[in-house]
Amino acid sequence: MYVEQNGGVRGRQLDAQSDAELIVLAKRGEISAYEALVLRYQTLAFRTAYLLTGNAADAEDAAQSAFLKAWQALHRFEIAPGRPGGRFRRRRQPGERSDDNAFRPWLLTIVANEARNRLRTGARHSTVELDDALDHPEGDGAESPESIAEANERREELANALNRLSERDRTVIAMRYFLDLSEQEMADVLGVPRGTVKSRLARALARAREQLTGTEPDRFRQEEARD
Amino acid sequence: MTDLPFDRPTIDSELDERLRDLAAHVAFPPTPALSRSVINAIQTYPSRNQRVQPRLTVAFILVLVIVFTAIAAIPAARHAVARWIDIPGINISRLDEDPPANIETEIRLGLGNRTTIDETTSQAGFPVSLPADDRANEPDEIFYNSSPASGPSFPPGVVSFVYYATNELPAVPGTDVGLLITEFEGDPSSIWANKSLMIDDDPRTVRVNGADGLWLSDTHLISIQPESAGDILTPATRSTGSVLIWNRDGITYRIEGNLPYDAMLAIAESMEPIAP
Numbered sequence: 389m390y391v392e393q394n395g396g397v398r399g400r401q402l403d404a405q406s407d408a409e410l411i412v413l414a415k416r417g418e419i420s421a422y423e424a425l426v427l428r429y430q431t432l433a434f435r436t437a438y439l440l441t442g443n444a445a446d447a448e449d450a451a452q453s454a455f456l457k458a459w460q461a462l463h464r465f466e467i468a469p470g471r472p473g474g475r476f477r478r479r480r481q482p483g484e485r486s487d488d489n490a491f492r493p494w495l496l497t498i499v500a501n502e503a504r505n506r507l508r509t510g511a512r513h514s515t516v517e518l519d520d521a522l523d524h525p526e527g528d529g530a531e532s533p534e535s536i537a538e539a540n541e542r543r544e545e546l547a548n549a550l551n552r553l554s555e556r557d558r559t560v561i562a563m564r565y566f567l568d569l570s571e572q573e574m575a576d577v578l579g580v581p582r583g584t585v586k587s588r589l590a591r592a593l594a595r596a597r598e599q600l601t602g603t604e605p606d607r608f609r610q611e612e613a614r615d
Numbered sequence: 616m617t618d619l620p621f622d623r624p625t626i627d628s629e630l631d632e633r634l635r636d637l638a639a640h641v642a643f644p645p646t647p648a649l650s651r652s653v654i655n656a657i658q659t660y661p662s663r664n665q666r667v668q669p670r671l672t673v674a675f676i677l678v679l680v681i682v683f684t685a686i687a688a689i690p691a692a693r694h695a696v697a698r699w700i701d702i703p704g705i706n707i708s709r710l711d712e713d714p715p716a717n718i719e720t721e722i723r724l725g726l727g728n729r730t731t732i733d734e735t736t737s738q739a740g741f742p743v744s745l746p747a748d749d750r751a752n753e754p755d756e757i758f759y760n761s762s763p764a765s766g767p768s769f770p771p772g773v774v775s776f777v778y779y780a781t782n783e784l785p786a787v788p789g790t791d792v793g794l795l796i797t798e799f800e801g802d803p804s805s806i807w808a809n810k811s812l813m814i815d816d817d818p819r820t821v822r823v824n825g826a827d828g829l830w831l832s833d834t835h836l837i838s839i840q841p842e843s844a845g846d847i848l849t850p851a852t853r854s855t856g857s858v859l860i861w862n863r864d865g866i867t868y869r870i871e872g873n874l875p876y877d878a879m880l881a882i883a884e885s886m887e888p889i890a891p
Contacts, residue, residue: 423650430646435646460703566638
């Protein structure tokens with residue numbers, strides 16, 4: 389958090405500000421306010437880019453570039469009248485709700501564009517292997533070693549099942565569960581309508597269940613062909 | 616199939632619960648300290664509403680030289696600075712190697728649907744401009760590309776003016792087009808096209824009626840975002856003529872032709888909004 393890295397009274401003040409308040413300050417030239425926004429969203433931006441690119445170096449590059457581009461375009465944000473401290477207004481896309489116009493989804497869209505651009509030119513995409521990315525907690529003493537081992541085994545089983553999914557399925561599940569993105573944010577990041585996000589996630593979850601139990605959700609295959 | 620909103624339990628609540636538990640134990644790579652590099656870059660290159668007036672002292676210039684030298688010594692940072700030449704809505708990157716052999720040779724401009732000047736001024740939602748320059752004051756064809764079929768990342772509306780080749784507007788190699796003007800609301804969250812420069816290409820920073828711009832005199836590749844959005848985009852790619860791009864008052868302009876820089880700049884600087 390901002391206080392931990394910068395400290396000081398001003399740092400604590402900025403850390404307590406809403407996105408809207410920080411944007412106002414940043415537009416007035418207070419770079420430390422934008423720094424507070426970067427600190428607030430750098431982990432989400434980096435992890436989103438990581439899921440799309442599959443490697444940390446490109447993810448860092450994409451996230452950094454996205455923050456720079458957002459800074460350059462910041463002056464075009466307008467605070468929506470009557471909604472202090474909350475939302476921003478940019479030109480709405482067709483079908484987009486007015487209350488979706490916040491800094492976070494806007495930033496994530498830029499991050500996704502930057503990540504895709506690196507995929508296009510770099511061709512260095514690699515798949516994120518979830519079983520390699522699992523930690524294996526040893527517990528805090530309240531649980532028995534057996535139950536801890538069983539829980540770890542169940543997690544590995546699920547991670548292995550997810551690894552057997554297509555990259556598209558794995559990405560949509562990871563964005564929903566590991567990054568906790570909203571439906572609209574996922575639509576922005578993936579560059580697809582919200583309805584497509586909904587159906588893609590439902591199919592991906594069904595296929596994850598199939599991997600866990602060996603059932604075959606045939607009904608999804610035809611629907612996906614139409615997606 | 617029933618679509619489920621996120622705020623309701625999924626059908627498979629056991630899987631939902633297991634995924635939430637798994638999420639708490641997935642270890643992403645450590646987040647790099649982006650704030651430091653971002654703020655350093657911002658302080659080196661302020662945004663347009665904060666850019667310092669060009670009254671640089673010798674001392675300040677020396678500081679900039681030192682900063683750029685230091686950044687150039689760090690590969691990752693050098694990469695970021697190279698990408699800082701930015702026109703909203705157009706991604707520019709440099710290819711590290713020769714372009715792939717499977718690039719489409721067919722010229723696909725990806726301009727959208729034919730329309731008229733009257734229609735496009737009402738469709739666009741932003742002030743559309745045309746050159747007053749005699750060489751290009753009346754386009755032969757007008758196109759409008761709107762975003763619904765293109766996904767949320769495409770600009771809301773893209774207006775293109777096509778001028779056929781004439782004696783005064785020599786054809787872009789491989790086409791019968793003398794001049795192509797494209798306009799849209801530029802925003803970093805939407806991408807109209809990706810430009811891929813060859814390793815030796817040297818884009819030139821220019822000013823167009825006081826706005827920052829880029830002059831790309833070398834043939835390069837342009838990839839217009841596809842009309843059907845997907846996770847990994849595979850747009851149609853073609854090579855271009857010389858291109859001048861700039862952004863003024865939130866509108867990104869692109870002029871492609873086969874004219875020398877002075878002529879292209881004259882056309883660009885003669886552009887005026889069309890009366891609705």
